Amino acid sequence: MKDLLAVAMLSGIYGLLSASFFVTMDAVDVAFTEASVGAGISTLLMLTTIAIVGRFERSQRHKPSLALAVTFFTGVLLIYGTLDMPYFGSPNAPANQHVAPQYLNDTVLGQDKSVNQVGVPNVVTAVLASYRGFDTFGEVAVIFTAGIGVLALLAVVRRPEEDAKIAAINESMHQKNLILRIVIKVLIPFILLFALYVQFHGDYGPGGGFQAGVIFAAAFILYAMLFGLSTARRVINQTLIQILAAIGVLIYGSVGLVSILNGRNFLDYNALSSDSIAGQHLGILVIELGVGITVTSVMVIIFFNFAGRLENREANESVTRNISSDGHVTKEKL
Amino acid sequence: MDTALSIGSAICLLLGSFLCLTGGIGILRFPDFYTRMHAVSVSETSAAGMILIGLMLQSPDGIVVIKLVMILLMVLFISPASSHALAQSAMRHGLKPWLSTTVPAIKNKHNETASDITSDKGVPPSNL
């Protein structure tokens, strides 16, 4: 398909489909992430990119049939490989024999307080945030790096004279989108609160910092799209949001440092409180908050820079158009 | 009481599935984008409502009912806004609707007031 926009739409369907698939496999947290990241934000960023680079693919010189053949061959090999694997959910599978039984025994099965090491009902949160705290820290660092990368490559230099023009465009847009504007006005506080609800209930149900951050950012993005980028920039200070992205990572890291200072291992939350369960609970809450802050800020940074680039280009185009039409007029006069 | 609830829920779910299927057939069968939107609108209002009400009737506890009500409210609140946005954008980018030729009397009457927005009779929709 040469129409990239159609491809983006179909990939949105793919995201929704794979999330339903995760739900059927009982992987609620993964489905949650797929819903917010795979179907939501990534489609959105893809659309922004297409808006910048243009909708149609250039005709290619190479033949795609070789690549297709290689992909097909690899696919067949992979499916052949799965035949040797244990059945889904089999107790003899390596995944169910290594560390998983201990994690599960410590969290789910050991509901008895003396055995329960983490004290968090949602196993996924317990494993990700406590046992696998290092990995999650790495993930947050990756997201932070992505934000820095976007800033380094795409940061928009804004000239003040463009602001007035952009504001005028926004004004005209307000009247045009009356219905959407009012609906979104009603909706935005609830989206924000729902994001915070997801953030703080990660211990009990599906949810946590990643998902909450994306939903929170989605509310800002919605606002920026309907009320204009310059209005949104006035609400959300760009410098502040860049600092917040770093603060999120720092919060996560400093929890680790506090536990080192208390004479335990890095990210060992038992050190945070005299009662180990309370310590675990507190640690998970704080690092999830750090994750949420970083994810929100990075998503907002990425969107603002993408959209800002688009807006700048439009402003430049209209400037050049004006100049050329002026030139035309003067030529006629001459 | 329990049997009454489960029978009610079964009826609602069955009706919801039927409406859902109808919407799905409509989206394939109708001739152009605007008419397809009406089919989607059926599946978003009544089908979603029926299925969610059917689920509410067999919920184990109160909080599930509340969440289902919230999902229903959200769908009913969001779907008209997004349909409207879609139709508006399609209109502004010049997607012409396919209009009927079978009722000339009514159509001509409307054409006087809205000649600028309607395309000519029976012209197949142009593409974008």
Add this chain to the structure above:
Amino acid sequence: MLIAATIAIIIVMILAIIRGVIGPTLYDRILAVNMFSTKTVLLIALLGFVMGRPDFLDIAMVYALINFVSVIAVLHFSNDFEFRSSAHSDAKESKSMEEDS
């Protein structure tokens, strides 16, 4: 009955995918995605009941929201997309029109 409703929704999702693939206009595809995600919301709510885990409902709620955000995003950026039709899809659409009417 839950299973029957689930199957009905899956069938409708397939119908929506067909509409999304054949298009013919971009708006038909957006409409298909829109319908598909409403059906996903219902499917997840139903699956929660089928599998006895009603805490899936939060995910359904996220879907309803995310769907809205992406539809608005498509329409917001639609000014920047070059809305031009290829002659190919034009021909296909008018042919299907003739069959229908």
Add this chain to the structure above:
Amino acid sequence: MIHTLYLSLTLAAFWLLNSGHYSPLILSLGAISIAFVVYLAHKMDVVDHEAQPVHLTLKLPGYYFWLTQQIILANISVVKHIWLGNKTITPTMTTVKSSQKTDMGKVIYANSITLTPGTIAVDLIGDQIIVHSLLSENIEALKAGEMDRRVRQLEH
């Protein structure tokens, strides 16, 4: 001020109904979250009579009850025409005048039109709503003005 209060109350209800966990920790986090959201909402300037229609609270349920009936009736007709096929539909597009004075009223009217299957409010320009309908009868019903009148009553 009243809008802030109204917003906080609805947000609190939303949190409490959704949460299902009433430990002191979660409740206090909820309170902080609500305060933060209200602060952000103020900063975004989305707290006003349009977003928090306090004055409509008592009248809305009656209107929605009537609207639900209309939606059910409209559904039946659209479903019938989906099964009967393309020959029986008469798509029409026209403008309908809305007599509401406030933006809020116009938006409720346009959204009610869209929510009723068979009619879609395509665009809203001034007090003219461009409506696409599946059947020409639907337009006739809208022009008769029953819905318009009810929404106008809602405004006062």
